[in-house]
Amino acid sequence: MNIDMIRAARHRTGHRVRHTPLLSSPFLDDLVGKRVLVKAECLQVTGSFKYRGATSAISALDPKARARGVVAFSSGNHAQGIALAARQYETPATIVMPSDAPAVKISNTRNYDADVVLYDRGSEDRDAIGKALSDEKGLTLIKPFDEPQVIAGQGTCGLEIAADTPDISEAAVLVCCGGGGFLSGVALALEAEKPGFTCHPVEPEGFDDVTRSLVSGKIERNEKQTGNICDAIISPQPGEITFPIMHRLCGRGLLVSETEALGAMKAAFDHLRVVAEPGGAVALAAAMRYAADLPQDTIIATISGGNVDADLFKRALEM
């Protein structure tokens, strides 16, 4: 992984991927007590940075592989990113989803013309299903985060952050973090273009695999993988490719509660007029909680959307 791969991904995908705005509000600055810039990936195509990685990975395939098709395992944003990018590159896409995934996520993925294969989490082996599909039809598996071209595509978000902060030389960059694909791509881009910026992973409390891994210096696992409204960013452990990058480039991990994630969704509604999902709001929540502890005067936080459940959003509006 290197900066040239990220620049090449931007070259391949720049006509499709939206350059999302860095939003701000004087009221949010007052609330946080520092200058806050919010990288609004909820305004990205399909609502999340996952589309960047999906478009990068599919556009990097050779024509034969692209014609055979791709397969992905996902119950959420990666599924929709792959499904839409595949349709745009005229690539057949098969998405393997758990049969108990939210109905709206299954139907949206189908609406992007992907072939959705449902499996039972209790009795069936996801990897075996994927391998069978891959062997049978010659499909290319596109992993959600531990995949170089996915990391490169997601890193284009870091190039945009650098381009849109010409007057800022020091900032803490808080990034919503699951397996670390987005964070490691952004950190690589900023290492090259903004050496005074420091990236931090942000995770939900109780699902702090990356935070603990950065402390111990080796890959640590989450004990559980369900039971939190920030499910969109929960993964078993950091990736084999992403962890060394994060370990080399990132500051300490920051943890937030479910209530804080809902509070950040409400702040984004009130002051920025954008819609975030809980997992996509943890970095803004961390800005609100940890700003005083960070040495930089400017905090940059990513935010993303995907499919936001209306009932959950109502809970955020009560905050």
Next chain:
Amino acid sequence: MNIDMIRAARHRTGHRVRHTPLLSSPFLDDLVGKRVLVKAECLQVTGSFKYRGATSAISALDPKARARGVVAFSSGNHAQGIALAARQYETPATIVMPSDAPAVKISNTRNYDADVVLYDRGSEDRDAIGKALSDEKGLTLIKPFDEPQVIAGQGTCGLEIAADTPDISEAAVLVCCGGGGFLSGVALALEAEKPGFTCHPVEPEGFDDVTRSLVSGKIERNEKQTGNICDAIISPQPGEITFPIMHRLCGRGLLVSETEALGAMKAAFDHLRVVAEPGGAVALAAAMRYAADLPQDTIIATISGGNVDADLFKRALEM
């Protein structure tokens, strides 16, 4: 009013005013049955296009007038636009607001450091209060729509729409319309830069002064001015300056119900992940209702936010 004033306004304000994105979603296109591009003025500074006009008008004042200060009557988005722009240009701002305006709008206006003067709608004369302030302190009154530099500033939104649609030569441009300042500015900009685009005012049913004025060819008034959730865009009648521009350049007016406005807020939440207020959602609602009746293949709709009441937003989420 002419295009040169709009270009000059952009030159004066371009470093402060946000170039807002034109958002889209394949699901929204499917819902409407045509290609839909949404000009997201809810992402503008202060949440609405009113900031464009306010910044333009204050930056156009001579230094002495700027030092004396400005006064505006508004219970909503114009108040906040003027208050923030005045602070940025170090101009004292007095905002005359009805004492029954929503508390959040009063407190936000004060938080932008404006001097808020409250009056009783039943017993006091707003214009007399404004005139006394203006005479006593030499303040410049900035009207919300029938004011050339406000129209010029709001027209910069039209320049951005033109710049961001290089491949489109024909489109119906649906614009949320109160007194017509925003619409007439956008229509003037597009007359110069996109002669194949046709602008239409969109109003709430029962508050159709502009729609009727375009039919009769003279300024018509609304019978009532309250009693609709789209209050942000309800004004007594089109302006003396704005009406002739709209009459010369715009297609017929389009009307939507309160329920349709709430439905458009939900569609913006689901598919674009932005927050609109009811009055700022009427153009998207009209796109959803009237797309099949319009001859163009592309519909462009403005959307804006301001301060969105959480309880009202919950109603939209039920749609």
